[in-house]
Amino acid sequence: MTILVIAEHDNTSIKSATLNTVAAAAVVAMFVDEDIHVLVAGHNARDAVDEATKLAGVVKVLVADAPQLAAGLAENVAATVLNTAKDYSHILAPATAYGKNIAPRIAAKLDVAQISDVTAVVGADTFERPIYAGNAISTVQSSDPVKVITVRATGFDPVAREGGSAVVEKIEAGTDSGISQFVSREVTWLDRPELASAKFIVSGGRGLGSAENYAKVLEPLADKLQAALGASRAAVDAGYVPNDYQVGQTGKIVAPHLYIAVGISGAIQHLAGMKDSKVIVAINQDPEAPIFSVADYGLVGDLFKEIPELVAQLA
Template sequence: MTILVIAEHDNASIKAATLNTIAAASKIGGDIHVLVAGSNAQAAADAAAKIAGVSKVLLADAPQLADGLAENIDGTVLQIAKNYSHILAPATAYGKNIAPRIAAHLDVAQISDITAVDSADTFERPIYAGNAIATVQSSDAIKVITVRSTGFDPVAAEGGSALVEKIEASADAGISRFVSRELTKLDRPELTSAQIIVSGGRGLGSGENYMKVLEPLADKLGAALGASRAAVDAGFVPNDYQVGQTGKIVAPSLYVAVGISGAIQHLAGMKDSKVIVAINKDAEAPIFGVADYGLVGDLFTVVPDLVKELG
């Protein structure tokens, strides 16, 4: 049994979600091959070769793969798909863009967003905003799977010594083209990989209050900043701050929820955090049901006091 993991990368380094995906592959068992599809991506392939548990890295290097267009990566994967029992990709925007095309062309049912591996053909995935877990068994000859990164601890990025083998990239499909990409540059850790996250909700009242109250706390903790959907919809912060079922799924070591009531869709995105601290003036707020530590009080007083205590 041989497993193919489609690496998410920037042509120079491997993205963190790939390490979680390889961890899921290791639980299935068998040899693990990693596909790096890009342009001038030798550095990314070399980084993938160092990942613990990887036995081979396949490098498809061509100009038409430079920007990660799903139509071209899909074609490259299909050329080698018959060699694998499982094809895995991270359940990120990148993986979710590619995996369904592969599954459709192979005429198999995709298994999405898995959080546990029971056996080589049986997997667990959350449904109903994470309020229930479905156990899915597949009899497909090739299983196409996306992996929720928060469900698996990442493997070590160093320690491996896999062989890098170059393979042919598929020709440009010619049905899509890359136009532009706008990247958000942050001085803080990336939300999905941060170990500490400070999130704000509608209780903060305005975007000005959000920054005034939460930035000092995030600075003290070296944390990423997040938000509830209500805060995003109210225009306090941009969409890429949103944590929840319709935002980003996170599982940091510490999650501080400030002025967040705890709607189901928000809890689905952060309830796997190792330690959850909730600050809210409503003692009946649902967020306290999942919090390890809860503080009932006025956030405009409590948070500044907390910042002072942190020195």
């Protein structure tokens, strides 16, 4: 028996969360002395396959190539995984929208319990995952013959994109379920790093007051730091920025080297999404704001004065 990682990709490149998932699989492999295989299910995904073969620690890349897999529809990808599931003791996927869409279908068809949002591997059958918005850690032990797991990327350092030399094996693609179809995709192109994998993040909250202030105050700071822009749920709900900027339990889970929270009070759901950051800097005029409880450095002051001064110092 071996370990299977379901790769998230766009038929051109492997998404960064897959690297963290392979790292989690490598920890499992230490307990069971098993090989790691990666599945690339797509269509005309040669570039993504080439990337997957180079991932550190991967022994084999399974390739399922078919038109019905081009858009990554969950039903068709899950059917492809189920074709080979009997050969694996552990099936892992990143705890992203992609992975969360596929893993439950696999677990249900295999009649096993899914283990969600794993942040640590204690043993071959024992895992840790956060509960209560990250305020407690649950240790879960599974006796199921196949462990279906989603991995929280912030819990594991990514494996190297180079250094591996995995072999490639073609497998049969699952048949088209016919119950869903790809209609369209709107892609947002950013000049800044992707939020989920950025090393530096500048986030704004309701304290900024408007979308105009968000752009005027935070963009110069993000430009200086070459940082991604994020936001609290309150800022998103107020219409300052789009939904894909949201950091938190109901947004993106991040753990950058530096997280700067500007005008963010620190609601529990926001803290759940960023408190694992290496260094947290909070800027807020309320000295009692909960964000200061998790901050490594705190500045109590008017953000409309402090941020421009900070940008000037970085010039």
